[in-house]
Amino acid sequence: MHFNELGLSEPIIKALTAKKYAEPTPIQQKAIPVLLEGRDLCGIAQTGTGKTAAFALPSLDYFARNPKPTPIKGCRMLVLSPTRELAAQIAQSFRDYGRFLRLSVETVFGGVPVNKQIRALSAGVDIVVATPGRLLDLIDQRAFTIKDTEIFVLDEADQMMDMGFIHPLKRIAKLLPRDRQNLFFSATMPKEIEALAGQFLNDPVKVSVAPQSTTAERVRQQLTFVNQAEKQALLHIVLKTEEIDRALIFTRTKHGADRVVRFLEGAGIQAFAIHGNKSQAQRTTALQAFRHGHCKLLVATDIAARGIDVSGVSHVINFEIPNVPEQYVHRIGRTARAGADGIAISFVADDERPYLKAIERATKVKPEIVPLPENFLEAVRNLPKPAPQRKGPSQSPAQQAKRAEGQRRYQEGQKAQRGAPDKARRGEGGHRGEGAHRGEGDGAGAKKNFRRRRGGGGGAVGTHKGAVQRTGAPRG
Template identity: 65%
Template structure:
């Protein structure tokens, strides 16, 4: 059996792996690290949770150290692009862990935090920069960052990054990179059309696929319950109360839907939090830290978390609503059964979602096991407490000042938050659309 010591990695990196308890590389690591050490371009496909981050981080750290070049002021030597802020943070943390004994600097840039601090950080230059596309281009537009000295370029979750929502930003970034560079693509799924598009950014790449594209984790038991949309909340609450859950992720299609789920769960005494694009970066960080620490066991999220969360001990994934892009299902349930553990994925499907279910089963070649409604469901549902609905902001304002809440806002609107316009939604049977809810600005096996 191959060991990390057989792959030609340097002693400081091997020491860092030993400190983390890693000895045996995963298949994607064993196949990707040797050609990457030789400087080859690479397109790697592996299930989520199999260690793709270490597969590109370990050889890149060694190549950057061996080249002996200095970090360029106002630039970076290695650029890693990520679709979400959370994933960018996790990738950067992995680089810091593996390169702890190396004199290489690591930085992250993404939206949701003040750009001034990032501009100042870039002045001295960094060795490794992990970024989301939107904030990266903001820094470039403000002349705070140049990409002319990039030696290694990595696109993580390449299928999502190359999808329609990111391709224009990526093409612009590609023009700013030096032609002579090492380029790496890694993803859990790589649809044929996206793979063909990716070929334009790679030069004679080594292609590594350790599993068929879009297969789901083998250790995840997958179930489906057919239920009306209006009854999903009650089913989720009762299931969470009955199931032995270590940690669970609940996925919704919309940001406002995630907030509604949280309010209902909290009314039933279930500790939880939401993470989605409408939350500020501090709110997202706080929720994720509470989930990691076990302070809360339930995290409700949109697909922003499908590729951006690497938390050990996630025993369950609930698809409160199916994704309308079947590849997203693969990423969602990949948040469980990580690092050799087993997991359980339960999907709630109403009549309109059955076509999406067929697309998912066709893509993954897995038929979900039917799970009936709990016994006595109607009676138990009627006993569940209702959430206390907050009054709209404008109504509270009028009550505070006039003692009544029936005055409309001056502009005639009812007050409160307005849902943002969704775009690019994919209808059942559609091809090639992208999920508009994931914004441009925004893991782990044995060694991710």
């Protein structure tokens, strides 16, 4: 089957041709005709099967055939995503597929200035891709409304549940108009997800293209049993012996991801970390460097386990295996995409064996057991020390320099005050600490109030800015 056999409008076919997309995937073949009819849909598909195009293409076709002005401070289509990275990726897909349509697409998520988003949404937008938290923030500020939404998409519903978005989703459901088309996508469909789907969908068509919790067929799965403290040495050996184009390395915690990166940097191996404690700018920079091949290793928590479509990932390394079996499926689904082969390697410590058994039961696959390499003990002994932990990891070098300058100016002001007390009382001593209290330094001491005791001393009171005001003669 070809895309032009699905009945999509000519501008969309033209955009697909430009991207050299010819044949729809199974989920696209099943979902697109249903959605073109205007029906609600509940789609169950393994990650990496083309779900984004499955809901983006028929939605764009609807807009092409039904042009109308955008609602003020509102949108015609709302897509909810669990993570910022996935939201940005979905928005880009809409721009690519709708490049020959005059449609506006905006993203709404945390980590970026909210005022910029408010301005972008003020005149109305055709398509908004959002994370639940920031969306509700804008609604609460009356800067945005979803009462005019014609098409609603909930993507990666099971991850939404895992991340604790159930209550925000229920609230969003009450704010949407009754007359709308609903699209609900999830990689798995346990009973909790079915209950959630019931709150959004109206007589939906159910589409499934892969059994629940199955793993990618083209992924060769391996595991090695190793002590937790020795995993870093094993990782170094794997990186040296495997022919790696790009590798995603997964940890369970943010601290663990940063620690892996420091050990790799200590060995002269470039790697980036991506997790929830990183700023949006840092996360975007890391993902772009990985996507464009500037950095071959990306160390991530499960925030990147699904939905991040990066071609050419040859290996997924589970430095720590997940305690949720479905998450293992999503992790290894980052490789073997678009018909390519891939390798998934797991390091399993003794306390992780119960997690491994749960994964094997869910996937019905037993990975190949690979013994520790012959030179492993020597590698453990010679493991390079980790690079020192950066101070203020959430700050850029420019921000850190600005902070240091604020501290320097504050200290100069303090010295000036001590050297010229009369000027300080007149507000001329400069103990303001230029920038320290304005957030450009760390504000150490800048917020203190300097007060003179009343009675006998002129009653001078200094504010936190260093300006000294007289209160008048002392009371007798």
